[in-house]
Amino acid sequence: MKNKVVFISSSIMPLDIFLYDQIKLLSKKYEIYLITNSHNYNKKKFIGINVITIPFSRYINIFTDLISLIKVFLLFLNLKPLLVISITPKGGFITAMANYFIKIKHLHFITGQNWINQNGLKRFFLKSFDKFTFSHSTSMLVDSKSQIKFLKSENFNIDKIKLINSGSICGVNTNTFSPNNTFKNTERKKLEINNNHIVILYVGRIHRDKGIYELYDVCKKLRSENFKIKLFLVGDMEDKNFSKIIDKNKSFIYYYKYNTYPQKFMQIADIFCIPSYREGFGLSVIEASSCELPILGTNIYGLKDSIANNYTGILFKSGDSSDFYNKLKKLIIDKDLRLELGKNGRKRAISDFNKKDVLKFIDLHIRNLIN
Numbered sequence: 001m002k003n004k005v006v007f008i009s010s011s012i013m014p015l016d017i018f019l020y021d022q023i024k025l026l027s028k029k030y031e032i033y034l035i036t037n038s039h040n041y042n043k044k045k046f047i048g049i050n051v052i053t054i055p056f057s058r059y060i061n062i063f064t065d066l067i068s069l070i071k072v073f074l075l076f077l078n079l080k081p082l083l084v085i086s087i088t089p090k091g092g093f094i095t096a097m098a099n100y101f102i103k104i105k106h107l108h109f110i111t112g113q114n115w116i117n118q119n120g121l122k123r124f125f126l127k128s129f130d131k132f133t134f135s136h137s138t139s140m141l142v143d144s145k146s147q148i149k150f151l152k153s154e155n156f157n158i159d160k161i162k163l164i165n166s167g168s169i170c171g172v173n174t175n176t177f178s179p180n181n182t183f184k185n186t187e188r189k190k191l192e193i194n195n196n197h198i199v200i201l202y203v204g205r206i207h208r209d210k211g212i213y214e215l216y217d218v219c220k221k222l223r224s225e226n227f228k229i230k231l232f233l234v235g236d237m238e239d240k241n242f243s244k245i246i247d248k249n250k251s252f253i254y255y256y257k258y259n260t261y262p263q264k265f266m267q268i269a270d271i272f273c274i275p276s277y278r279e280g281f282g283l284s285v286i287e288a289s290s291c292e293l294p295i296l297g298t299n300i301y302g303l304k305d306s307i308a309n310n311y312t313g314i315l316f317k318s319g320d321s322s323d324f325y326n327k328l329k330k331l332i333i334d335k336d337l338r339l340e341l342g343k344n345g346r347k348r349a350i351s352d353f354n355k356k357d358v359l360k361f362i363d364l365h366i367r368n369l370i371n
Contacts, residue, residue, distance in 0.1 A: 002031040003082040008072065010056040010090040012036045013258075014111070016045070018169045018283070019087065021355070022362055023049065033079060035072060036091075056090060060125075065094070073098045083107060083370055086137075089114050093129045096136035107369055108133060110142040110161065111169060112280030112302060113150075117209060131156060139369055141362065143169040143281040146301035164361060167305045168281055171358030174350050177290035179342075180267045187268050191254070197228045198332050201269035201293070203262050203284040204276070206255075207238045211275030211298065211318075216245060216253075218325045223252060227332055230254065234265050266291035270338060271331050274303065277318060282306040286353045289313070289345030294338045296328055312345035 005026055009015050015023065015034055023032055033050045041051065054071050057064040072094050076084070086095040087109040099106050115126035134140065140161045142148055152158050165171070193199065200219065204210050212233075219231050229252065236258045237243050246255045256265070262284065266272065272288035274297040285295055285306035295313025297303040307313040314331065316323040331338055 002029070004033060004079050005030040006033045006035060006076075006079060006081040006084045008035040008084060008086045008091045008095050010037060010058060010088045012038045012041045012051075014087045016041070018109075018111070019085075020045070021170060021359055022366075025359060025363055026366065030082070033075075033081070035075060056094075058090075065090075069094050069097050073101065076102050076104060083366065085109070085366070086133075087111065089126070089130060089133070092133040092137070096133040099136050105138045105369060106136070107366065108137040108140045109169060110140055110147065110151075110280070112147070112278060114278075116278045127154070134160065139365070141169075141365065143167055144302045144305035146304050147280060150301045162365065165358050166352040168283060168286060168353045168358055170283065171353050171355035172283070172286045172290045172349050173355045174290050174346075177263045177266065177287045177349070179292040179346070183264070183267050187264070191268075193230055193268075194228070197230050198271065199230045199232055199269045200271045200273050200328070201232045201234070201265055201288070202273050202275075203234045203265065203288070204274065205235050205238050206233060206242055208242075209277050211277055212239070212242055214321060214324060215273060215275050216242075216249075218321065218328055219252070220249075221325060222329060222332070227329070229332065232256070232265055232269060234258070234262060262287060263291060266293055269293055271296060271328070272313075273297070273328065275316075275318075275324065276300065276303065279303050285313075286345075286349050289342075290349035290353075292342035292346045294331055294341035295345065296331060308344070308348060311341070312348055313341055 007015055026032060033052060035052045035054055037056045038051050038053045054068050056068050076098050083105045084095050085107045086092040092108040095106055115123045134156060141164050142161050143164055144167045145163055148158055148161055202215060206212055219229060222229055231252055232254045234256045246253050266288050272293040272295050274282055274285060276298055279302040281302050289312050295307050297307050297315055298318040299315040300318050307315060309315045314327050316327045
């Protein structure tokens with residue numbers, strides 16, 4: 001009988017997007033269990049993997065969270081896993097709570113802090129939950145160097161934290177994410193997008209924290225000045241008010257739900273924009289760089305690691321609409337700059353964030369932790 005390794009997350013999406021290849025690699029030697037809110041997951045993709053559904057609440061809900069904790073505690077007692085691997089703040093916290101009573105090796109992936117834009121008691125409690133998780137984890141892996149510096153500045157103990165390779169939680173498949181001008185021309189023709197239009201792409205959750213409103217405002221201003229731009233948005237719609245904006249602006253906003261082939265949109269686009277207020281690293285950034293897209297992003301921790309400023313992209317000051325506008329305008333006007341940043345981004349994706357290297361690093365860390 002194989003030893004058991006459990007992955008736990010408040011949503012199946014991080015397991016699918018970030019840790020799928022790691023899960024499949026470990027499944028060759030261990031029996032894998034996923035404990036997650038697995039509503040509408042792709043069963044064919046997780047063949048041979050045991051998926052246990054627990055309806056974790058995304059936000060704090062004392063009653064639901066207590067029920068989830070009890071269920072996880074009982075599952076740990078029953079499964080007796082060799083290792084528990086958690087991702088998402090709630091996945092880590094519930095694992096740490098259960099682990100407080102049952103001593104199991106626990107690896108937690110840190111991919112950003114959900115309290116960074118909060119204030120008062122909410123910030124205090126969310127930050128305290130993370131500190132508890134850190135204290136009761138055996139080891140932690142983080143996807144950006146600047147996150148470690150930030151956590152240290154916030155008085156977190158960083159002794160158990162290790163940076164994943166050069167950064168990034170899963171790296172990028174540079175063969176899948178590569179430029180394709182033939183596809184670009186064909187698809188743009190189908191969408192009736194002229195060659196003189198600049199396609200600006202955003203990939204991620206459609207949420208206020210991601211700076212989506214600022215992106216719309218800046219693009220709207222540029223259009224009013226007769227710049228020929230199209231805005232592509234790809235991701236889950238989490239803001240009903242913004243969906244109304246899309247409905248009113250279908251002449252220049254193209255919206256697509258989250259999908260498993262973001263590279264297709266990256267191959268169509270001219271500029272990749274990520275105006276987030278908080279970001280752990282920005283996987284989509286290095287994927288876009290691998291497709292030779294110039295990046296425009298906020299100067300926040302995480303993105304400062306995935307975007308090499310003035311080499312693979314340009315950083316602008318978070319919350320500064322004027323700086324955002326000026327730098328996006330600069331990229332729209334200067335084609336040579338776009339090409340230079342894109343070429344550099346491709347080189348960096350290959351040298352620093354190759355998926356195979358990241359998988360080897362994490363696999364070695366897990367095996368050392370188990371042994």
